[in-house]
Structures are given as C-alpha cells and as structure tokens.
Amino acid sequence: MNGPRKPAGRAAILATQAAFIAIVLMVWYLATTRWGVSRILLPNPIAVWHALVSVLWTGEYLPDLRVTLFELAIAFAISATSGVVIGYFVSRSSYRVRVFEPLFAAMYAVPLILLIPLYVLWFGLGPASKIALGATISFFPVVLNTVTGFSHVDRALVTAARSMGASDYHLFRFVLLPAAFPVILAGMRLGFTVALLSIIGSEVLASLAGLGHHIVELSENMEPARMFAYVGFVVAIAALLNFAVSRLEAWVRRS
Amino acid sequence: MSAADIWRSPMLARLRLIVVVFIIWEIAGRWLVDPLFFAPASRVAEDLPTMFGTAGVPGAIAITLTELVAAFALAVAAGLSIGRAVGLNDFARRAFMPIILFLYGMPQVTILPIFVLLFGIGPACKIAFGFTHGVFPIIVTVVAGVQNIKPILRTSARAMGASGWQELRYVVFPHLVPSLFTGMRLGMTGVLIGVLLAELYVSTAGIGLFTTQFAQNFQPSLLLGLIATLATIAIVLNEAMRRLETHFSRWRD
Numbered sequence: 001m002n003g004p005r006k007p008a009g010r011a012a013i014l015a016t017q018a019a020f021i022a023i024v025l026m027v028w029y030l031a032t033t034r035w036g037v038s039r040i041l042l043p044n045p046i047a048v049w050h051a052l053v054s055v056l057w058t059g060e061y062l063p064d065l066r067v068t069l070f071e072l073a074i075a076f077a078i079s080a081t082s083g084v085v086i087g088y089f090v091s092r093s094s095y096r097v098r099v100f101e102p103l104f105a106a107m108y109a110v111p112l113i114l115l116i117p118l119y120v121l122w123f124g125l126g127p128a129s130k131i132a133l134g135a136t137i138s139f140f141p142v143v144l145n146t147v148t149g150f151s152h153v154d155r156a157l158v159t160a161a162r163s164m165g166a167s168d169y170h171l172f173r174f175v176l177l178p179a180a181f182p183v184i185l186a187g188m189r190l191g192f193t194v195a196l197l198s199i200i201g202s203e204v205l206a207s208l209a210g211l212g213h214h215i216v217e218l219s220e221n222m223e224p225a226r227m228f229a230y231v232g233f234v235v236a237i238a239a240l241l242n243f244a245v246s247r248l249e250a251w252v253r254r255s
Numbered sequence: 256m257s258a259a260d261i262w263r264s265p266m267l268a269r270l271r272l273i274v275v276v277f278i279i280w281e282i283a284g285r286w287l288v289d290p291l292f293f294a295p296a297s298r299v300a301e302d303l304p305t306m307f308g309t310a311g312v313p314g315a316i317a318i319t320l321t322e323l324v325a326a327f328a329l330a331v332a333a334g335l336s337i338g339r340a341v342g343l344n345d346f347a348r349r350a351f352m353p354i355i356l357f358l359y360g361m362p363q364v365t366i367l368p369i370f371v372l373l374f375g376i377g378p379a380c381k382i383a384f385g386f387t388h389g390v391f392p393i394i395v396t397v398v399a400g401v402q403n404i405k406p407i408l409r410t411s412a413r414a415m416g417a418s419g420w421q422e423l424r425y426v427v428f429p430h431l432v433p434s435l436f437t438g439m440r441l442g443m444t445g446v447l448i449g450v451l452l453a454e455l456y457v458s459t460a461g462i463g464l465f466t467t468q469f470a471q472n473f474q475p476s477l478l479l480g481l482i483a484t485l486a487t488i489a490i491v492l493n494e495a496m497r498r499l500e501t502h503f504s505r506w507r508d
Contacts, residue, residue, distance in 0.1 A: 012346070013346070013349050013350045016346075016350040017350055017351075017353065017354065020350075020351075020354065040372065041372055041373060095263075095265065095268075098265035099265045099268040099269055099272065102265075102269065103269060103272070106490070109444065109489075109490070109493045110486050110489055110490060110493075111444070111447045111448050111451050111486075111489050113448060113451055113452055113455065114451060114455075114482050114485055114486055114489075115482070116455060117455065117466040117467065117469075117470045117478060117482070118470075118475075118478060118479070118482060120470065121292055121470045121473075121475065121478065122292055122293075196362070197362050197364065200362055200364055200365060201362075201364040201452060204364050204365070204367055204368070204452075204456060205452070205455050205456055212364065212365065215365055215368055216368055219368035219369070219371070219372065220368075224372070227368065227369070228369075231365045231366055231369070234362070234365045235361055235362060235365055238361075238362045238365075239360070239361075242360075
C-alpha cells in the first residue's frame with residue numbers, strides 16, 4: 001500500500017524475517033523432540049547441523065562436486081558454443097528468423113526432462129547422459145537470446161557502417177557484436193542456471209555419481225540428518241554458482 | 256501471393272524442416288543405429304497402439320493427468336491467496352518477498368527424496384512436488400499484479416463506500432487478471448516439470464513406471480511413443496495457457 005501510511009522501517013522487516021525463520025526452526029525442533037515425528041521423516045535440526053559440519057569438514061563432497069562441475073562445464077560449453085553459432089547463422093536473415101524462432105521457442109516450452117529415460121538408454125548412467133541433457137536443455141535459452149540479440153540491431157547502424165565501407169568482419173566486430181552482446185550474455189546466464197538444474201535433476205533421477213546422486217544415496221541409506229545437511233550444501237553450491245555467474249555477467253558487460 | 260511466395264512462407268518452410276527431421280530420424284532408425292536403442296519414426300507410429308495397449312499405460316497417463324490437474328489447481332488457489340495477501344500489504348511484501356524469491360530460486364529437485372519420504376511413492380508425492388514448482392511463479396506474478404494497481408483507484412473505491420469484498424471484486428481482481436494468467440502459464444510449466452520429475456524419479460502406477468520398463472526391456476519404439484505422447488500433452492497444456500493469457504490480457508489495450 002503506497003498510500004499515506006509511512007513505509008515500515010528496515011529494522012521491523014528484518015525482525016519479522018528473523019522471527020519467521022526462528023518459528024520455522026522452533027516448530028522443526030519441537031516436532032522432532034516433543035511431538036514424536038519419526039527421525040526418518042524429519043531429523044533433528046541439531047543433528048542436521050552436526051552432519052553439515054561433518055560433511056564440510058571431511059570433504060566427502062569433493063568427488064561428487066568434481067563430477068557435477070565437470071558435467072556442467074562440458075554441457076555448458078556445448079550449449080553455449082552451438083547456441084551462439086546457430087543463433088548467429090539464423091539471425092543473418094529475417095526469413096530464417098521467422099522460420100526457426102517459433103520452433104526454438106516451442107521446443108523450449110516442452111519439459112525436456114522427459115528425454116532422460118531416452119538419454120540414459122543411449123548414453124548410459126554415467127556423466128554422458130547428464131551432459132547430453134544439460135546441453136540439450138540449456139541450448140534453447142542461449143540460441144533464442146542470440147537470435148534476438150543479433151536480429152534487433154538497429155538497421156541504421158548497419159547501413160551507416162556499410163556505407164562507410166565496413167567489411168563483413170568489421171561489421172560483425174564493431175557493430176553487430178557490441179549491440180547483441182548483452183542479450184547473448186543474459187541468455188548464457190539463463191542457460192547456465194538451467195544446465196545446472198537439469199544436471200542435478202538427472203543425477204537425482206538416474207546416475208552413479210554427482211551431487212544429486214549422493215542425496216539419493218543418503219536418502220536410500222536412511223541417513224536423514226546427513227541427507228538434509230547435504231541438501232543444504234547442494235542448495236548453497238547452486239546459489240553460489242548462480243551468484244558467481246551473474247557477477248561475471250555484470251563484470252563482462254561493464255568492460 | 257504467387258506460388259513461389261506460398262512455397263517460401265515461413266510456415267511451409269517450418270513444415271519442410273520438420274519433414275526433413277522425420278526423414279533423418281527414419282533413415283537413422285532403419286539403417287544406422289542399433290534397433291535395441293532406437294526406432295524409426297514409422298515403427299514408433301506403428302507401435303503406438305501396442306504402447307497404449309500395454310496393460311496399465313492408459314491408466315498411467317490418466318493418473319499423471321490427474322496429478323497435473325490437482326497440482327495446478329492447488330498451486331493456483333494457494334498462489335492467488337498468498338500473492339494477494341502478501342502483495343496488498345506493504346509490510347508483508349517487503350518482509351516475505353525475499354523469502355518467497357529465495358524459495359522460488361532454490362533447486363527444488365534436491366529435496367525430491369524428502370518429498371518421497373514424506374508423501375510416499377504414490378500420486379500424493381507427485382502432486383506435492385508439482386505444487387511447490389508451480390506455486391512460486393504464481394505468487395510472484397500476483398504480487399507484481401497487485402502492486403501495479405494505482406493506489407488512487409483503491410482509495411476512491413473506499414471513499415465511495417465500497418466494502419472490502421466489493422473493492423476486491425471490482426478493483427483488485429480486474430487488474431489482477433492479466434498477471435494472474437501470466438502466472439498461471441509459468442505455473443503450468445513449473446507443475447509439468449515438478450510432476451514429471453517426481454514421476455521419473457519413482458513411480459508405482461504413473462508413467463514413470465513405464466518409461467523405466469520400456470527402457471529396461473529395450474523397447475525403444477514404445478519408449479519414444481510414450482515420450483512423444485507426454486510431450487504432446489505438455490505442449491497442449493502450455494499452448495492452452497498461452498491462449499488464455501493473451502485472451503485475458505486484451506482488456507488493457
């Protein structure tokens with residue numbers, strides 16, 4: 001309500017948020033100690049905390065983290081390269097844009113996670129199927145943004161550069177690329193997030209190693225406290241990676 | 256339009272492209288790839304009746320559709336009421352939006368095993384997981400929609416003696432409709448991902464059971480047929496939401 005009422009102070013807001021989190025933790029604690037919720041369903045928060053410390057301390061996450069990051073790096077390299085190259089090729093004629101863009105957009109709206117049984121059949125349970133899925137799913141935001149970026153460059157700029165005698169290379173390097181770059185970067189950031197999500201997802205669904213796989217393993221071994229701790233760890237890693245990528249995007253955009 | 260123009264229309268060009276993809280699929284399936292892992296398009300089409308005839312498959316598709324509808328209905332109801340409550344109050348919005356955005360951005364697939372522990376391996380787990388995927392985009396767009404209402408409209412409705420309900424019905428709701436439908440479209444995408452993820456993770460009667468079964472028995476034509484059927488369902492649902500969205504945002508222009 002932007003009306004006459006004075007906007008609430010920051011302190012009150014922070015206090016409400018803290019209270020909300022405290023209530024959640026309190027209910028969680030009481031549920032496990034007083035109300036007799038099974039330890040298998042909901043582990044004690046203190047046990048989870050100890051498990052988290054031990055997960056971080058022993059470094060048991062390192063092999064899984066390495067697998068997931070490896071899959072992510074390859075998948076993203078594939079989708080970013082192919083997305084930008086194909087997107088550039090499509091964007092060079094408005095006819096091709098009209099032909100291809102609706103196709104890409106339609107594919108992007110399909111829950112492509114459906115492909116995982118097929119990819120596991122083709123590429124096995126190892127990293128290859130995760131890389132394939134991550135690359136497939138993240139290809140679409142990259143290609144769509146590349147097409148948008150390149151095809152919305154101001155016509156006047158292109159004509160001006162041409163009439164001043166710019167070669168194809170010069171036109172690309174000094175007019176098209178700088179104009180399209182921010183949009184492409186945004187597509188790449190989106191692609192990165194989607195690739196990370198689909199790789200962890202496919203590790204949860206069917207795999208032999210990786211962060212997602214370890215969560216499932218702990219859950220099947222009935223180690224709920226460790227699983228909760230590991231979930232927290234993976235969520236933090238994902239947030240960290242996404243944060244790093246958006247900082248990188250902002251940095252590249254400035255320079 | 257001359258014949259050449261019609262031939263060059265983007266629509267036809269797209270169709271030709273799709274036909275080319277099907278031809279490549281057919282050639283690869285017939286001669287290039289091991290038939291244990293891949294089937295030509297014609298075989299997939301031929302085996303569609305076998306796929307639907309496999310005991311349990313029609314039921315599994317029906318269960319999955321029910322899960323989608325239930326999760327979506329719950330997500331819309333909860334998203335609308337939470338979004339309205341949070342969006343109409345400045346304090347609540349500023350206090351709770353960061354928490355909601357954090358939950359929205361969280362990779363929820365990491366907590367899928369917890370959902371299975373809590374809700375079991377039946378439909379309840381799929382509905383719950385679809386719900387948590389669908390509800391956040393709806394909350395966020397509803398909050399944004401409520402925000403866009405000019406305060407003067409609500410103040411004047413009040414000044415003219417509108418009751419709380421009347422204000423909601425005649426001022427807030429009409430302004431909310433376009434963003435609600437945008438939220439519903441995004442929510443539908445989320446619900447599809449959530450339900451399908453949970454189905455593929457573990458399933459006793461839904462489609463996840465059969466994707467696993469067809470893959471393990473090396474029946475690629477049945478697997479491809481089932482995946483194509485599900486993709487069609489997803490495309491139809493997404494497209495329906497997109498049509499509704501454009502239809503209901505028209506009053507503004």
